[in-house]
Amino acid sequence: MITVNRHILKNGLRIVHSEDITTQMVALNVLYDVGARDEHPEHTGFAHLFEHLMFGGSINIPDYDTPVQNAGGENNAWTNNDITNYYITLPRNNAEIGFWLESDRMLSLDFNERSLEVQKNVVTEEFKQRNLNQPYGDVSHILRDMAYKTHPYRWPTIGKEISHITNATLEEVKDFFYRFYAPNNAILAVSGNISFDETIRLAEKWFGDIPARDIKPRNIPQEELQTEERRMTVYRDVPVDTLYMAFHICGRRDSGYHTFDLISDILCNGRSSRLIQRLVLEKKIFSSVDAYISGSLDSGLFHITGKPCDGISLEEAEKAVWEELENLKHCSVEETELEKVKNRYESEQIFSNINYLTVATNLAFFELIGKAEDINNEVQKYRSVSHEQIAKTAKECFINSNCNILYYKKASS
Template sequence: MITVNRHILENGLRIVHSEDTTTQMVALNLLYDVGARDEHPEHTGFAHLFEHLMFGGSINIPDYDTPVQNAGGENNAWTNNDITNYYITLPCNNAEIGFWLESDRMLSLDFNEKSLEIQKNVVTEEFKQRNLNQPYGDVSHILREMAYKTHPYRWPTIGKEISHIMNATLEEVKDFFYSFYAPNNAILAVSGNITFEETKRLAAKWFGDIPARDIKPRELPQEEPQTEEHRVTVFRDVPVDTLYMAFHICGRRDSSYHTFDIMSDILCNGRSSRLIQRLVIEKKIFSSIDAYISGSIDSGLFHITGKPCDGISLEEAEKAVWEELEDLKNHPVEELELEKVKNRYESEQIFSNINYLNVATNLAFFELIGKAEDINDEVRKYRSVSSEQITEMARKCFIKTNSNILYYKKASDEIE
């Protein structure tokens, strides 16, 4: 059981805290409630660009990394379609440096053309390396456009196209910052060897004077239910053909989320899971296969992706997957198989939350989607998933009209 303390500053900054005296370190995780889903369709990639800009110098601190390194700390950040997340770990006697650094860049970045150009080039190179010049790099772009027609999940975090990033102006960047980077749009989670009283004192000292900003209510277009099968075939310079399947599922806050997560592990987590045991080891239809859920806050996707063995066509591979999905829909999961998946999840949760940084990261996210204390209820929610619920959700999800099927083929196949 993780003990959670909470406090809210007058400017709206939410603080969640958990003390851990078994470590000599402190973690600060600052989550901003902004991701790629908050971007304008013609100005995508901004949330990720900002992740980089936040390390380019703030109003009073020209260099973020040097004070961190001098204090014996480490830091990093990541962005997805829902949130932008920053974390820093420091020895407990240097914890205040983390509050100082994070508060200054929340107050204001050092906006200048030089820093913007540098980071635009960095992000553009990342776009090229990961999405344009890497095998299967454009899969996320293709699948999202297939599955989503109105919701902004239809583009990945990196953005729809490079031009959106390269054409970003300093004024547009400033507007994005002041629209989302504010104490009343952020959650500060602090864990490790620091008391709650000291956390409140340092938060008030460094964040208390930052003014709240006018955060517009999020009004995202809702995706209509998919009513027909979507199929796309592409030819690329890749080593092997690959099958991608995606089905619409609920969002992270929905009560069925844990059922879909358990279902993905039943299908594909470990050698004894169904798709690996039956389609990789026994039937040798796939050389590798995976099943996972997107975990997104709004309605997400259930992904199945696999590389067929030599001599197996994508059509044959897809047919084999559908047969397994039909089996899941028509035959209840036996208690022993279900219990094994639940046990694995519980052990992973226990080991994950031993680490003080993981605790800070998880507390911030649970506070965003509900309340931080819900972290203690996750194992129970997974434990409560029944075989009947799995059957019910599988029957709703794994149908042709809810499917998005991508055949990603070698360019040589097209020539033949």
């Protein structure tokens, strides 16, 4: 059981805290409620660009990394379609440095053309390296564009195309910052060897005077129900053909989310899971296969991907996957099989939440989707999933009219 303390500053900044005296470190995790889904369709990649810009210098601190390193700390950040997340770890005696650094870049960045050009070049090179010049690098662009027709999940976090980043102006960047990077659109999670009273004192001192901003309500177009199968075949310079399948599922806050997560583990988590045991080890249809869910806040995707063995066509590979999905619908999952995946999840949660930084990150996320204390209820939510729920969910989800299928083929030389 993780003990959670909470406080809200007058400017709307939500603070969640959990003390851990077994470590000599402190973690600060700042979650901003902004991601790629908040971008304009013609100005994508901005949330990810800001992940980089936030390290480029703020109004009073020209260099973020040097004070962190001098204080014996580490920091990093990541962005997805839903959120932007920054974290910093420091020895407990230097914890105030974290509050100072994070508050100053929340107050205002040092907006200038030089910094913007530097970070635009960095992001552009990342786009080229990961998505244009790497085998299978454009899969996310293709699959998202197939699966989503109206929702902004139709582009990945990196952006829809490079020109959206290279053409970004300083005024557009400033506008994006002041619309989303505000105390009343953020959650500060603090964990490690620091008391709740000290956390509140430092938060009030460093964040208390940052003005709240006018955060407009989201107006995201909801994706319409997919009613027919969508297929595409592409040819690329890749080593082997690969099968990609994506089914629409519920969002992260939905009660059915935990069922989908368990199904992905039943299908493909460990050597004894169904797809690996039957399609890789026994039938040797795939050399590798995977199944996972996107975990998106809005309606997400259930992914199945695999590389067929030599001599196996993508059509044969796809047929084998459908057969396994039909088995899941009509043959009850054995008690030992279901208990195994539940036990695996519980053990992973116990071990991950031993780490003070993981606790801070998780507390911020659970506060976003509900309340931080819900972190203590997750295992029970997985435990409560029944065989009947799994079969019912599989029957509703794994149908042709809900499926997007991509054949990613090796181009002929």
